[in-house]
Every structure is written in C-alpha cells, then in structure tokens.
Amino acid sequence: MPRIRVKKSGPLKGSINIDGAKNAVLPIIAATLLANDKCVLKSVPNLRDVHVISDLLRHLGAKVEYKDNTLTVDSSTINTYEAPYELVKKMRASFLVMGPLLARFNHTKISMPGGCAIGTRPIDLHLKGFKALGAKVNIDHGFVEAKTDHLKGSKLYLDFPSVGATQNIMMAAVLADGVTTIENAAEEPEIVDLANFLNEMGASVRGAGTNTVKITGVKKLKGTEHTIIPDRIEASTYMVAAAMTKGDVVLNNVIIDHLKPVIAKLTEAGAKVIEGENSIRVIGPKKIRPIDVKTLPHPGFPTDVQAQFMAMLTVADGTGVVIETVFENRFMHVTEFNRMGANIKIDGRSAVVNGVDSLIGADVTATDLRAGAALILCGLIANGITNINEIYHIQRGYVDIDKKFRALGGDVRIVED
Secondary structure, eight states, rough: OEEEEOOOOOOOOEEEEOOOOOOHHHHHHGGGGBBSEEEEEEOOOHHHHHHHHHHHHHHOOOOOETTTEEEEGGGGGGOOOEEEHHTTTTGGGGGGHHHHHHHHHEEEEOOOOOOOSOOOOOOOOHHHHHTTTTTTTEETTTEEEOSSSSSSSEEEEEEOHHHHHHHHHHHHTTSBBSEEEEEEEOHHHHHHHHHHHHHHHHEEEEOBBEEEEEEEOOOOOOOEEEEBOOOOOOOOOOOHHHHHHHOOEEEESSOOGGHHHHHHHHHHHOOEEEEEEEEEEEEEOOSSOOEEEEBOOOTTTTTHHHHHHHHTTTTTTSSEEEEESSSSTTTTHHHHHTTOOOEEEEEEEEEEEEOOOOOBOOOEOOSSHHHHHHHHHHHHSSSEEEEOTHHHHHHTTOTTTHHHHHTTOOOOEEEEO
C-alpha cells in the first residue's frame, strides 16, 4: 500500500495554483442528471471522488468524459434510476444523485451512503425534504427508495443547515410544480455555485448563500457550460502550512470572500496575510500565537479546516482551544498528533492544545481526509521522518498534494511499501 513520507522541511516558499473545489464539483456533477442534454464543466479537479461519481453516472447510462480538467456529461442516455452499493459505498456524496433522479424520473433507489467516519451525518434531512415535495420514501435492506406521481413545491425548515440536504432538495425542487422554500438552508459558497449552475441550465433558484432559498419549478433544464469555484479548503490548508513553517507562500486562483474566517484566525495567530484580486499571500510568524477556534456552519469557521489549525497550534507559544460543533467524531486525529509528541487533551467536543517546542516524526494514520492533510503539515515541522498511512483519504480531496508541497520546498513524497 502506498504511503506519504514527509521529512522536516524549511520554510515553504513560492507559489501554487488552487484547483476547483471538491465540495462544489460533486453536487454539480450530480446535477447534470437533470438535463436531457450535454453539460461541460471546467476547472474540475483530478480527484478520486470525481472519478467515483463519474463512474456512478456511467452506471446510470450517462456518457462521461474527462480530459484536461474538463468534464463532459451527456445525460440523454440515462437508462436507470438505481445506484448500487458497490459505487455508493465509496463516497457519501454519491447520495446527491437521489434528488436529480427523483426530479427527472419521479422514482429513484439508492444504496445507503459511505464516506469519512467523522460523525453520523444522517440522511434524514434529505428524506424530510423529499417527503415535503410529495415523495413516498421507503428504507429497506440498505436501500432508500423514493417515488411520486410528480413532485410539488413546498415550504420546509431544516433542523440543521446541512449542506448535502440543502443541495439534494434544491436539485429535486427545480423540476417540481410550484415554489419550494428551504428555510435554515446551508449558506456555504458551494451552495451558491450549485445554484448558479442550476440557473445556467434554466432553473429559477433565488437566495442561495442566505438561510432561505426559494426554488420556482420549471418544465425542463438544458445543458450548459460552467466553471467550478476554487477550493477554499485546499487554499486554507496551504495557508496554514505557510504559517506554521514560517514560510512565504502565494496562492493563485482563490476567492478572498470564501476565506475570511481563515484569514481572521491566521492573522490572530500572528501570520501576515496579504490579499490580492485572485490571489493571497501568507507570511508565517516567528512564533505561532495560541488562539481559540470554534467550528460553525458557514459563514463561521469551517469544520474542514479544524484539523489543520489544530496541527498549527501543536507548536504554538501557549495553549489554544479547539471546539468542534459540526461533527461529533472529528477529533480522531488527536491520537495521531499526540503520537508525534503533541500535547492535546480532549474534553467532549473541546480539545485543549498545549503548544510544544517541537514535534517528532512517527508512523501515523490518516483517519479522514482533512486529518490526513493535517498530518502532512505536522510532518513538515517534525524532527525526523513521518510516514502517513491510509492516504486514499487524502487523495479524495487534494490534487497532487505531494507535488504541490515539493514545489514550495517541502519534502513530501508518495512511496510504496
């Protein structure tokens, strides 16, 4: 099995380009099922998850081609509304095909989803939305089946601003009769990107990026061309890496507004952040100041950057506190950090991080996608060699992470046992 080997490196310096956003592209690929026509998606990252959902669309009968970061999907040949366990188990986002299939065929049957083990992330809010639109939902033998004579617009309130549920309900509602209003909707930039794509296809989605999204159903959607937004989580990861290695790094292809919470906390930690029009420069401090971080739904501090900031705090000059409010099981990386000499204690959903003088290289395991990236950050400043196992997690969300770090002077390599 391959692993990532990281050796202690000096300050990261240079510039790299940020790829298209994983969390934006997956629902948009699912949304191509809504058009009985061809869609062209640009700035599509070459990620394992992109290829998994592409294989799922091919199973459904679509023609899918990927070349030079451009994905072309022709959904006119779709011939089934069932998604099997073998494909859905590989990635939780596969469940996002349920809304489009229900909208297009009034019937769908999907295996229960898989994904990172960072919490329960129940699908009940998705199903609540489908029921509100008039679908009958049945769960049996590990499959979720939804069917209806025709979807009808409705008003519903999400108990939690779930990103996936907001996206799935939006996609189901675009072809429903009448108006659908989603209250307490997720406000993430990826919701806005999906809404923009749907509107380019001929949908009528208003309010994306606020807590109330209104969808007026249309009769049909057409194919279109769309460019995926930059990945704010990938950008955040390299920003933290620059700060904790005392580096000087420029990231190109970013949207500054998507990075505001991360910029604020990095500045608080002592880093210098210089904003450009489509770029950002991070200059690391001589010593990291201890800060407190609390994850929240957007526009709060993103849970997907929590592990990276905790990695930075392991060598801060004092004690910081990290509070995780979004996922109840997202501290699994603490054991791995402590294996490298960190001093972190967990109390419920809070982690108290006592900064140490230095970390020590060790054999560690990526427990999930963002934890794996955070272990690379630790390895860059740890004495000795760090070997990271289960790297398929990391490859789900980062394009050529080893090459990008090497371009900045980091000693990061994928090696075979």
